Amino acid sequence: MANPCIICVAITGSLPTKDNNPAVPISIAEQVESTHQAYEAGATIVHAHVRDDQGRPTSDPERFARLMEGVRRHCPGMIVQLSTGGRSGAGQARGGMIPLRPDMCSLSVGSNNFPTRVYENPPDLVDWLAAEMRTHGVKPEIEAFDLSHILKAREMWDRGQIAARPYVQFVMGVKNAMPADRDVFDYYIHTVRRLFGADVPWCAAGIGPNQIVLNEWCVAAGGHARTGMEDNVRLDRERLAPSNAALVQRVVDLCDRYQRPVADWRTARAILGLPLPDAA
Numbered sequence: 001m002a003n004p005c006i007i008c009v010a011i012t013g014s015l016p017t018k019d020n021n022p023a024v025p026i027s028i029a030e031q032v033e034s035t036h037q038a039y040e041a042g043a044t045i046v047h048a049h050v051r052d053d054q055g056r057p058t059s060d061p062e063r064f065a066r067l068m069e070g071v072r073r074h075c076p077g078m079i080v081q082l083s084t085g086g087r088s089g090a091g092q093a094r095g096g097m098i099p100l101r102p103d104m105c106s107l108s109v110g111s112n113n114f115p116t117r118v119y120e121n122p123p124d125l126v127d128w129l130a131a132e133m134r135t136h137g138v139k140p141e142i143e144a145f146d147l148s149h150i151l152k153a154r155e156m157w158d159r160g161q162i163a164a165r166p167y168v169q170f171v172m173g174v175k176n177a178m179p180a181d182r183d184v185f186d187y188y189i190h191t192v193r194r195l196f197g198a199d200v201p202w203c204a205a206g207i208g209p210n211q212i213v214l215n216e217w218c219v220a221a222g223g224h225a226r227t228g229m230e231d232n233v234r235l236d237r238e239r240l241a242p243s244n245a246a247l248v249q250r251v252v253d254l255c256d257r258y259q260r261p262v263a264d265w266r267t268a269r270a271i272l273g274l275p276l277p278d279a280a
């Protein structure tokens with residue numbers, strides 16, 4: 001049976017710079033253009049961070065609002081997912097964009113190490129971000145950097161902190177966090193199915209050269225895939241990625257190889273339980 005694959009493009013992130021790859025979109029105009037190219041290539045979710053005028057990460061809701069408006073104008077139906085990740089701000093500033101009511105926001109539910117620091121997600125902040133998302137009708141994507149984060153999502157669902165069945169993303173290959181380990185990946189899938197039902201949608205992201213590895217594991221195993229320059233700026237050791245769209249195209253090619261249709265935005269919204277946009 002056909003199982004369409006949702007492709008998420010993480011266009012910018014908090015870390016990559018033009019020095020790493022000149023194609024990393026930094027300004028809002030560049031981000032909208034890059035998202036549009038990725039959308040044309042087959043991406044139906046855009047995961048976005050914003051930067052300030054110096055290119056530094058920020059959680060400024062006004063910038064998120066401009067980005068969301070541009071994406072909605074140029075990419076009809078695309079699912080907008082804004083980051084509440086900890087590199088872009090501190091404390092409740094991380095959730096200042098939730099009242100903009102994007103389709104989704106990322107939600108980290110526990111702490112772990114990052115390459116050079118601790119990624120802090122204290123329980124009271126996690127609870128507050130989840131409550132804001134519930135209040136504003138924003139679907140969370142649970143960022144699972146560790147097995148315990150998947151079980152935490154189940155606990156939050158049981159307590160009514162997450163409105164619908166959680167959509168979990170496994171993040172693998174962050175230095176000092178969970179490596180891209182195939183046995184763990186399989187156990188993650190086993191765990192989300194055990195906790196949330198055999199048919200629950202799930203996805204995964206791999207960092208750096210792990211991106212294409214995780215893309216293939218996801219497509220082959222029936223999950224959904226994340227790509228984009230937030231996680232990886234290269235096609236391979238020798239070549240920089242020319243665009244986010246080129247990274248999306250690699251996932252489209254994998255879908256062809258594994259005979260999975262690429263989900264269009266209507267299908268992606270149905271799979272994730274998201275309403276159609278007002279204009280549709």
Ligand SMILES: [Zn+2]
Pocket residue numbers: 010013014047048049083085106230
């Ligand atoms: Zn992110």
